[in-house]
Amino acid sequence: MAVIIPRMDQPEHVPAWQTSLARAVGSVDALLGLLRIDPAQLPECDRHSAFPLRVPHSFVARMEPGNAGDPLLRQVLPLAVEAAGAPGYLPDPLGEQQTMAGPGLLHKYHGRALLTVTGACAVHCRYCFRRHFPYGAGNPMADRQQQALQYLIEHREISEVILSGGDPLTLPDSRLSKLAARLAAIPHVTTLRLHTRLPVVLPERIDRPLLDWLANHPGRKVMIIHCNHPNEINGDVISAMQKLSAAGVALLNQSVLLHGINDTVETLIQLSESLLDAGVLPYYLHQLDRVQGAAHFEVSDAVASSLITRLHAALPGYLVPRLVREVPGHPGKTHLWPARNPAR
Numbered sequence: 001m002a003v004i005i006p007r008m009d010q011p012e013h014v015p016a017w018q019t020s021l022a023r024a025v026g027s028v029d030a031l032l033g034l035l036r037i038d039p040a041q042l043p044e045c046d047r048h049s050a051f052p053l054r055v056p057h058s059f060v061a062r063m064e065p066g067n068a069g070d071p072l073l074r075q076v077l078p079l080a081v082e083a084a085g086a087p088g089y090l091p092d093p094l095g096e097q098q099t100m101a102g103p104g105l106l107h108k109y110h111g112r113a114l115l116t117v118t119g120a121c122a123v124h125c126r127y128c129f130r131r132h133f134p135y136g137a138g139n140p141m142a143d144r145q146q147q148a149l150q151y152l153i154e155h156r157e158i159s160e161v162i163l164s165g166g167d168p169l170t171l172p173d174s175r176l177s178k179l180a181a182r183l184a185a186i187p188h189v190t191t192l193r194l195h196t197r198l199p200v201v202l203p204e205r206i207d208r209p210l211l212d213w214l215a216n217h218p219g220r221k222v223m224i225i226h227c228n229h230p231n232e233i234n235g236d237v238i239s240a241m242q243k244l245s246a247a248g249v250a251l252l253n254q255s256v257l258l259h260g261i262n263d264t265v266e267t268l269i270q271l272s273e274s275l276l277d278a279g280v281l282p283y284y285l286h287q288l289d290r291v292q293g294a295a296h297f298e299v300s301d302a303v304a305s306s307l308i309t310r311l312h313a314a315l316p317g318y319l320v321p322r323l324v325r326e327v328p329g330h331p332g333k334t335h336l337w338p339a340r341n342p343a344r
């Protein structure tokens with residue numbers, strides 16, 4: 001079970017975002033106290049989860065005090081129901097440990113490879129498909145980095161490298177920029193992509209040192225943020241996105257469809273429109289990966305397809321995310337919509 005505390009820079013150089021990360025809320029009772037919520041209003045919480053509560057204060061500030069059903073709260077609050085097994089819900093639902101080409105290196109798709117550069121996250125999302133991932137054995141950032149880079153050099157079909165995790169932006173800029181420079185030195189790797197939730201849950205992470213190395217990185221730069229609900233987008237998030245865009249970063253969003261969080265057409269419309277306000281286009285709406293502990297978030301394919309159909313009726317096509325599911329062993333994501341309704 002992966003629980004990793006983000007590595008900090010030397011004390012004299014600690015950026016503000018690292019201090020905020022270190023001060024993240026780490027207990028159920030502290031969080032409920034901040035929100036003035038009586039635990040009796042909630043289903044039974046799990047105060048001893050091996051994947052413990054973790055959430056930055058700036059994200060807590062976007063939750064509604066007194067609201068036990070707040071959609072941001074429900075994404076991070078560990079519940080006792082997570083410990084109950086559910087048929088088909090597995091520790092490694094995508095079979096990633098079988099597709100690792102080297103330590104922390106996933107090569108599932110032809111032209112792209114993914115590096116799990118850290119196990120640390122700013123927030124612990126209860127539905128995370130990597131919540132049981134063995135990050136310690138698969139981190140290419142340590143002495144095994146050369147092995148991963150050698151693989152990328154030898155596989156000329158790989159034009160895009162994705163930095164993932166955990167969350168790559170929990171790493172200090174000194175380490176990220178060094179890795180990015182080594183990737184940029186591989187001629188056939190023309191695109192650097194980051195998968196990150198930090199610009200949403202801790203927008204102060206988008207600071208000058210990060211923007212500087214991103215702006216100076218040659219080649220294409222893509223950032224896929226992860227935002228599930230319109231309440232996650234405030235003025236600080238919009239400002240962070242504008243700075244990333246000015247640094248030449250293409251911005252897309254992926255969401256997970258979550259029961260009780262964002263499974264209404266009104267919420268999804270508002271999410272797409274709020275993302276557009278922030279300069280981010282909706283890219284994927286993922287059906288839940290069936291990871292052990294997350295069964296209570298599942299939305300059926302029938303409901304999911306109906307939601308997307310209604311989104312298409314209400315929004316221009318560029319604001320409708322692709323409804324997808326990852327199927328272990330498949331060479332790409334499986335499109336649930338519009339594959340089942342190609343007429344639109």
Ligand code: SF4
Pocket residue numbers: 120121122123124125127128129130131165166167197226
């Ligand atoms: S930020 Fe991403 S990797 Fe981290 S816990 Fe959430 S879903 Fe998982």
